Amino acid sequence: MTETGGPSGPEGTETPKPQAGESTQPQADTPAQPQSDTPTPPQGQAAQQWQSPSGATTPPLPSYQPPPQQQYPNWKVGLGRPGVIPLRPLNLTDILDGAVTAMRKYWRMVFGAAAVTAVLTAAINLVGLLLVDTTGDLEQVRDLGPAATDQELMNQMVGILGGTLATSFITLVATLLGTTVLTGFLTVLMGKAVLGKPVTFKEAAKEAAPRLLPLLGLTVLYTLAILVGAIFCLLPAIIPYTFWALASPAFILERGTVMEAFRRSVKLVSGMFWRVFGILLLAYVISSFLASIITIPFSFSAFLSIFGNLDQIYVPSTGDLILQSVGTVIAQTIVGPFTALVTVILYIDQRMRREGMDIELARAAGIQTPPPPQAW
Secondary structure, three states: OOOOOOOOOOOOOOOOOOOOOOOOOOOOOOOOOOOOOOOOOOOHHHHHHOEOOOOOEOOOOOOOOOOOOOOOOOHHHOOOOOOOOOOOOOOHHHHHHHHHHHHHHOHHHHHHHHHHHHHHHHHHHHHHHHHOOOHHHHHHHHHHOOOOOHHHHHHHHHHHHHHHHHHHHHHHHHHHHHHHHHHHHHHHHHHHHOOOOOOOHHHHHHHHHHHHHHHHHHHHHHHHHHHHHHHHOHHHHHHHHHHOOOHHHHHHHHOOOHHHHHHHHHHHHOOOHHHHHHHHHHHHHHHHHHHHHHHHHHHHHHHHHOOOOOOOOOOOOHHHHHHHHHHHHHHHHHHHHHHHHHHHHHHHHHHHHHHOHHHHHHHHOOOOOOOOOOOO
């Protein structure tokens, strides 16, 4: 320390004192030195290592990070695809692809249920054909020959017509039973498949079982309306066929009454009658075409009779009937679920178009939906 209390110089040196007569004020041509206590940071490369007087390194300024933006599904592709169809209004390709995808993804359940119902339907139909034997009338017509009178031919034809109507009625009842069971089961299955949720055969059957009996009544009313319309002409049959086509999936999935299901179907189809009719007709044509291809080898005898003697009437044997039943079982097992699945997907599509069901399905599947647009 110096006598003035200032800082001492290096060891061995002494702070010079002003001589007498020397002024302690700075000269006019000498620039004044800064008197600030804050040290001046060094320039250049050393500035990067500059430390504060306390010795702590100045932390670097944090870089700006924008807040993470929440990702929402793109409206152009819908709200995602948790299951077999995308959650948006569907086109024809989406509907057909959804049915095929469900058949491939849940093939054990789909084809298993279809095989059970097809076997039951074919068994009832075969028993009816054996009980109502029309082969005797056909053989009598064949044995009459060209010498038969018109009255004899008329009597035999009436007998054949009565037997044909009886077997047709048995076939219709068997078909209604099989269609009801298969439709109820596949509707429950598709309700889970759209959300991508796992489902077992037991769970689907347990959920569909309480609704099968009233569903059978609904199916009977639907079929009778179509038949009555077809008796008069084709156009009235198309009207109930299309307007009530979505009643079965509405009855199963919405758990209302039979009449409520019919009203719901009419409401969903209204305004899109020809679109719904065209899709259902296309599904029916595809199913019928594939079924005919499958059953042709099992109806080989009847097919060969077309190219035989036209004067001879083809009388199927018991073996022919059994073989045809086997072909029908195989065809219905493979093709039968397609039309039912298309109908269910069409019902879901109509609800997504009219009622915004895609948002409800997305929430049920755990997909976060975008917020509603903000008003200005």
